[in-house]
Amino acid sequence: MAKTTITVDGRAHEVAATPDTPLLYVLREELSLNGPKFGCGLAQCGTCTVLIDGRAVRSCVTPVSAVKGAVRTLDGLALGGKPHPVQAAFIAEEAAQCGYCANGWIMSSIAVLEKNPKATDAQIRDQLSGLKCRCGTHMAILRAVRRAAAQMA
């Protein structure tokens, strides 16, 4: 089977996967990561989101052979046991019920806030549009992103 090298959370990995294998399957099955999750396989929900060169990418439809940049995942966000400010804000606001979708909201919020920490409420809503939360924790998520923005600004 073809070997591909990808850099995930600062470490290079040589992985065995067919070129069409979505990055999500490589992260979960080959690297045993738990942050990015399967939700739809159609790029419609965002639970599989990772950051590649600062951009939020849906790993469930991204073939591993197309990954050129460095991948950041939820698993690698906390540094020295200290949560990323966005994670800390989501914890402080208790912005989850089941929490299955949290990966998508946290990774996407990082992409939004790293580019524009002064994002307005309307911009946050607009840029997080399309992500799905089935439990309906939208209000808490908005509070968490605003809190994180205040921290990161």
Place this chain on the structure above:
Amino acid sequence: MKMNRRKFLKSSGSLVVGVSASGAIQSLIAGDALAQGVSFPDPSPERLDTWVSVARDGQVTAFFGKVDMGLGLETAIAQIVAEELDMPVERVSIVAGDTLLTANQGGASASSGIRAGAIPLRNAAAEARRVLALAGAERLGVAANAVGTANGEVFVLADPSKRIGYGQILDGKPLGTNVKWNKEMGTPLNVTGEAKPKSVADYKVVGQPVARRDIPAKMLGTTDYLTNVRLPGMLHARILRPPVGAAVPVSFDAASIASIDGARVVHKKDLLAVVAEREWDAVRAARMLKVEWTNPEMNWPGTEGIYDHIRSAPAVASNGESAFAGKRVYDETPTFKALAGAARVLTADYECPFQSHARIAPSVGVADVKPGSAVIYADTQKPHFVRLGIAKLLELPADKVRVMWKPGAGSYGRSDADEAPFEAAVLSRELGRPVRVQWTRNEGTAWDPKAPAAVISMKAGLNDKGGIDGWYMRSKGFSGWDVKFTADSPEQTLVGMQLGYKKWDMHNFDVPTETYQFANTVRFWQTVAPLQEKASPMRCAHLRAPQEVQTRFAQECFIDEVAMATGRDPLALRLAACKEPREIDVLKAVTEKAGWNAADTRPRTAKGDVVTGRGLALYNGYGSYAALVVEVEVNRRTGHVWARKVTVAQDSGLVINPASIKAVIEGNVVQGLSRAMCEEVTFDQKTVTSVDWNTYPILDMKDAPEQVDMVVLNRTDKASGGAGEPTLVSITAAVGNAIHNATGVRMRRYPFTAARVRAALTA
């Protein structure tokens, strides 16, 4: 080998310290627990140690036979146990839902986690405190009545410096006493000891906004989710679904997947699956496998035809003859007489769509079936019943099957969660290896059990003073019990029916709690035959607030229609028709908070593209009372409706955790708005056509309210009610009333999609 609970706890070390369940479970898996003949007996509810154990270091573990679906239940139960034990809440761990370790308390069901599920835990913890105080007094050499308890220790009242910790008292030994069990299983299960639980006035931990303990791991990516279960030697499976609802596989072409290393097909009666060593290979095999299906004649009425179908279909059951839920005999005659003599009769039909659970992640199940025993990993709401169903399917005694509950995607009722674990069990038995079944998005949306569609017919007989002399409510729809509320037998699952188990033949809809008191009232339901008898993607089961969203949509909109027709304020009419003081309290609280104005309840006549309105609705159930005011913006050009502000007043009795209940109410509001605005299962003559998030949209972040205000009435004099559902039930009605207030147009069918509202506005 008998892997009983006691041995498990010893081997896993959780009697020594509060080892996390996941660590303990991993060590069990690594051992030889799955050797032939292993047993997983039920923990006896009569043993106090079934409920509470104390480690040497004083850490307490409480064993909860329900599960936390993300509403903060685990934290609330820890608060209740800590309260009764006089412990800091951080020193209480909760193990939930594992059938080897917890008694069958019925799982997550009917918002019963606190209002029923906490009761035996509270009693057991109080009894444990009593037993520990007695033993502590002996160790301290004083009389039993000379000691108190605080901070996980027993101390001498006269000299608090003399004290001993709970862990030291037991020194790793069990509590060793019994409690009285009421011989019930499931949600009504209760136990009592000699000790009486504390009175509310003495609470220190209950009622405090303790941080939810499940939250940090969820944000850090370290939660032990079902989807993360990876067993050595585990195969990955996908199920093949037919292109037409009732089709079954005839044959398949194995050569079509020969190019995929290790991929194979399992075909057993109507079940067709592919398995592979690697997950992506299973996905590819499912896509590539050539299958010949039967081509049955299908004549579903389609999304647009469903309401005429319901109206004209013969009723096959009603609550007047229901066998399972007990019957509630009704008599339409007095109501019809009153309507015949009324000065004026108002009538309206309300149309309610099929809706899907559509969990954020579709069903997952992992099974490791060995000769003579099985371990199942599932995120079902009811692990103890899934154990019974899988045992029957595998033809094993129940004590040879263990279901290990894991957190998963939110579930909201009898979702697809119960399906993949059964399929994994079948495949693991066939293949002799652990198997993980992962459903696709299509399956999770198109093949999960649905909330039933219905037509709710309302009639009110008005006298010449506008008084209500007759009230008629008929719910006619599909049964909410095509699939039972527990998967305790194989026919309650798709795979069970595929393997030949005959569909459960029970019927249920809903008769609302009698909120409004009118003379000559009749409320009843009738069900029609399912669209497809066997293994149907349109089979129905409970979806959060089962059948209640439907009935309250009708009831709460129709009472507004009566108010409009008789020139009354909808609030005043409700207050006059309610007899329950707690309903009146929430109505008053919500309207005060929202600034309800009796003079502004006629349809507004604003011009311009965007108009605003507000609507009121009430709900009573699960021991709770909820009233809502929703303020909407309606874009008359596009038909788009935005619920800008939602105000809630809720009385759920005694509040355990004020922070959590607010979060639960907010989640109810948003999911309720989603069901009101967005959600409708679509289907044609042959199959379900809402199959993903594009075809089954839910409320987007852009449409989240600007503001959710709430008044939570903490009724310390009342037992805790359920909070998981009450706020959600009447939101659809409140939005319907708000749209009427904004536009003068009455929407009698939901969801209120832009297209539907635009069509109604231009009709």
